[in-house]
Amino acid sequence: xxxxxxxxxxxxxxxxxxxxxxxxxxxxxxxxxxxxxxxxxxxxxxxxxxxxxxxxxxxxxxxxxxxxxxxxxxxxxxxxxxxxxxxxxxxxx
Numbered sequence: 001x002x003x004x005x006x007x008x009x010x011x012x013x014x015x016x017x018x019x020x021x022x023x024x025x026x027x028x029x030x031x032x033x034x035x036x037x038x039x040x041x042x043x044x045x046x047x048x049x050x051x052x053x054x055x056x057x058x059x060x061x062x063x064x065x066x067x068x069x070x071x072x073x074x075x076x077x078x079x080x081x082x083x084x085x086x087x088x089x090x091x092x093x
Contacts, residue, residue, distance in 0.1 A: 003035075020045070024088060037088075038086055038087075040082045044084075048061050048086070049071075060074075
């Protein structure tokens with residue numbers, strides 16, 4: 001929805017039809033900008049908003065896994081964090 005795609009795309013997984021890998025490219029963590037996504041293949045997606053510290057170890061993101069949507073700070077690689085891959089929609093400038 002955030003990227004204005006005409007259909008829903010699943011998180012990347014083996015044997016899936018269309019998935020986010022079809023419309024994104026991987027970016028470096030340090031290159032994340034507002035509107036990029038953090039994807040855990042086959043599991044979950046977060047929408048990145050911004051870094052909250054100079055070390056780029058904590059970030060603010062939207063988490064759409066439940067209702068209401070969570071908008072909070074996450075710690076990169078912190079305890080209880082899952083492994084996410086930073087991606088950018090290929091249609092983004």
